[in-house]
Amino acid sequence: MFAVAIDGPSGAGKSTLARRLAKELGFIYVDTGALYRAIGLYMTKQGVDCANAEAVAASLPAVHLSLTYEQGVQQVFLNGVNVSKEIRQPAISMVASVVSAIPAVRAFLFETQRGIAATHHVVMDGRDIGTVILPQAQVKIFLISSVEDRALRRCQELAEKGMETPYEKVLADIIERDRRDATRKTAPAVAAKDAVRLDNSGLAFEETLARAMAIVSEKLSAFGWQPTKAAD
Numbered sequence: 001m002f003a004v005a006i007d008g009p010s011g012a013g014k015s016t017l018a019r020r021l022a023k024e025l026g027f028i029y030v031d032t033g034a035l036y037r038a039i040g041l042y043m044t045k046q047g048v049d050c051a052n053a054e055a056v057a058a059s060l061p062a063v064h065l066s067l068t069y070e071q072g073v074q075q076v077f078l079n080g081v082n083v084s085k086e087i088r089q090p091a092i093s094m095v096a097s098v099v100s101a102i103p104a105v106r107a108f109l110f111e112t113q114r115g116i117a118a119t120h121h122v123v124m125d126g127r128d129i130g131t132v133i134l135p136q137a138q139v140k141i142f143l144i145s146s147v148e149d150r151a152l153r154r155c156q157e158l159a160e161k162g163m164e165t166p167y168e169k170v171l172a173d174i175i176e177r178d179r180r181d182a183t184r185k186t187a188p189a190v191a192a193k194d195a196v197r198l199d200n201s202g203l204a205f206e207e208t209l210a211r212a213m214a215i216v217s218e219k220l221s222a223f224g225w226q227p228t229k230a231a232d
């Protein structure tokens with residue numbers, strides 16, 4: 001199986017890039033952040049304090065997550081209910097970051113992520129894909145951009161989803177999440193040694209895509225992959 005791992009901090013544009021790369025390559029796009037978000041949503045709904053690692057771990061056996069793909073778009077089901085839209089709320093971004101620091105949560109999601117990559121060619125985005133989940137991935141990209149660019153992008157994404165949020169709030173949230181994601185003890189969001197760093201500060205999306213495609217084509221070709229444009 002071929003795997004392209006896209007890691008990097010919040011709001012660097014990983015999901016937009018990964019989704020488009022998957023389409024170009026004909027691979028499945030796996031948004032792993034959605035899994036952490038669904039756990040954060042579940043704990044919030046159950047009134048479990050996300051900062052209480054023991055309480056969160058004790059509640060995990062009641063969580064059943066599944067991913068499906070509708071016309072290439074990932075849908076997340078939490079105990080049978082499609083929560084794909086609900087998990088995008090800013091409040092859930094924050095609790096997702098909190099639960100993602102809990103080792104039991106990461107262990108709980110490990111097999112789900114590995115299982116998908118064992119049976120499909122994937123472009124998987126997250127924080128620890130190249131380091132922990134798919135260390136054997138043929139391509140690893142660590143996507144970064146300035147914190148201001150990332151806050152602007154997040155604001156636009158939220159506005160497009162009808163969730164207008166002030167720039168200052170988004171910026172402060174990103175700085176806080178970066179700090180937590182990069183300094184946690186288990187699987188911190190850092191680049192794998194063999195990852196290619198791609199800084200898209202100030203770059204138009206098409207330029208970022210072109211650079212990423214060049215990296216992907218070169219690396220995958222070395223493993224015998226042949227480009228075949230996926231059907232729309």
Ligand code: DC
Nearest residue numbers: 032033034036096097100126127128
């Ligand atoms: O990519 P995202 O914003 O949807 O991720 C939500 C949170 O989950 C983020 O704060 C970091 C965490 N996360 C993680 O720890 N590991 C991953 N592979 C994906 C996301």
